[in-house]
Amino acid sequence: MNGQMKKLSTIIILAGLLLVVMFVFNGCKKKSEPAAPVESNEITSAVFEQTICPIMGEAINKDIYTEYKGKKVYFCCSGCAEKFKADPEKYIAKLPQFKD
Ligand SMILES: [Zn+2]
CATH class of the missing domain: 1.20.5 (Single alpha-helices involved in coiled-coils or other helix-helix interfaces)
Structure with a gap:
């Protein structure tokens, strides 16, 4: 047992x-x-929403950007960055980071 x-x-x-x-x-x-x-x-969607230059509508270059209202705005070339700085309000409607 x-x-x-x-x-x-x-x-x-x-x-x-x-x-x-x-x-x-x-x-x-x-x-x-x-x-x-x-x-x-x-990570891909939160860090990087903008893909198109707001001035010319070309694909952006991640090395060319300026800061506007605390957010980064990317451009296809440095000429577009200058145009944006001259009149930013004209272009922010095209930017996803300013849509809210
Ligand atoms: Zn450009």
Whole structure:
């Protein structure tokens, strides 16, 4: 009778360990899979909304920008930056960062 109890408790312990191992594996999979793509999407949309020069409508150059009302405004060339500085109110309607 004593031997049987020992066998039974060993089986229960092994079954318990197996459950814990399965739980840990499942938990890891659930945590690591959805995290990566969500984060990268947030970074690209939040940091960089403007893609087009408000003066000429060309693709912007990230090295050419000025700050207006605390927000960065990007241009396709330095000539456009000068035009914007001369009359910024004329162009901000075209900028997504000033739409609110
Ligand atoms: Zn330009």
